[in-house]
Amino acid sequence: MNDTRQFHLLAGQVSDRGARSDEAIYQALWEAIVEHRLSPGARLPEDALSHAFGVSRTTVRRVLQRLALEQLVTLRQNRGAQITSPTPSEARDVFRARRLMEGALLAEVLPRITPADLKALEAIHERETRAEREHAIRLSAEFHSRLVAIADSPSLSEALSQLISRTSLIIAVYGRARAGCPCEHIELIELLRAGALAPVQRWMSAHLTRIEASLDFTASGDALPDFEHLFGHHREQSAS
Amino acid sequence: MNDTRQFHLLAGQVSDRGARSDEAIYQALWEAIVEHRLSPGARLPEDALSHAFGVSRTTVRRVLQRLALEQLVTLRQNRGAQITSPTPSEARDVFRARRLMEGALLAEVLPRITPADLKALEAIHERETRAEREHAIRLSAEFHSRLVAIADSPSLSEALSQLISRTSLIIAVYGRARAGCPCEHIELIELLRAGALAPVQRWMSAHLTRIEASLDFTASGDALPDFEHLFGHHREQSAS
């Protein structure tokens, strides 16, 4: 029952008290969520977190609100925070949005890409193939983030980063065995090196579609304790 | 000295105490910002707002944080909140992002558009042409929001809504006389009715480029954050 110990593991050396411990706590939680160390549906009691990180509930609450606005955690009136478990329709929407945005963005990426960028992407791919499952998921997200960053548009990068994070949640809920993402990225690197736009865009769209197709929406793959999403659309206070 | 009266005008009937007054306060501030009743650079003291809306600083702070994450206000350490004044490079980035996203999104909009949608857009356009300047700006934003909503993708709608709001800020800082936006929208409606994708996309791109071209970035340097406001527009719009 004592969640504090669990969250202590996340805390690490967050001793940057007073200054901007917000950022450190945010990073710790973000990584834990993206790496599936905290599963969708898991509750995040405020004072367990505040005790684990050694800050007051005020600070924790601020970080939780930020995560809620990014749709990584869900805040419900008087019921606290828990890791968001996306509904199937939300999941499909995220993939649709990513196909659209990443496809369009590649047109901006291709003219700007440098050999150094390709090297960086290769390095991430390299680590992906070697990493444990958990880290592989984060690295896969990092691969896509690094890719869109080449377009050098903060607005678009930020919007897509949110979608990429949410994808990790979706895989946590509906993913089976292993997503095909990591192994495939090398193909994209080759296409990028070739430099033709249309094949790159086609590949990305197919890549995302493959991942989406590998999901299993029939069952709640993980221990998913909230049926609110599945059945009743009770009034939720979720910040749009 | 007393900002409270100024903010009281925004408060309206926000008497939904205890429940979700957050949303009401957020809406009031959002509208005031988008309609340029609060100009970029204007400070938002916490206790003036809390007094005006009749809630505690805690609540105000939560709303301000949300607006900050949407980049409508800027929070600085120990210096409080003020309306964001986008830099020229941020402004250009927003327009680039909008050209990309709205262009791509139109491909999703066109197959889904219904006569009812066209009627709704026409109604907004109608009000645009008749409205005062301030309301026209909000209605112009509403026109674009309503347009992207037709694609029926919450993720994309939300991402674009943020960009649209930020555009309003950009016009507040760099806009001259009047933006050509309102009058032109009728052209888009005609093109949408015709139903050919390519002309619609071309028009939208040109539309956004026209607005961007009508801005005047010479006033302030890119590198310096907000000196133009510290020196140039030093006054807060204290009416009385």
Add this chain to the structure above:
DNA sequence: CTGTCCTAGTTCGTATACAATCTTCGTGCC
């Protein structure tokens, strides 16, 4: 045995208090 109601415990929502920081304005020195 099952379902409902009631009570106890836990967790969250809001407000307030106090400390730290920044800003402003006045004074003194160069």
Add this chain to the structure above:
DNA sequence: GGCACGAAGATTGTATACGAACTAGGACAG
């Protein structure tokens, strides 16, 4: 006269206290 320094005021950052809501467990009636 201008600049630097310092103190007072104002504003924010953090923590804590208290009230309200939800959850869980047990007792009692059907």
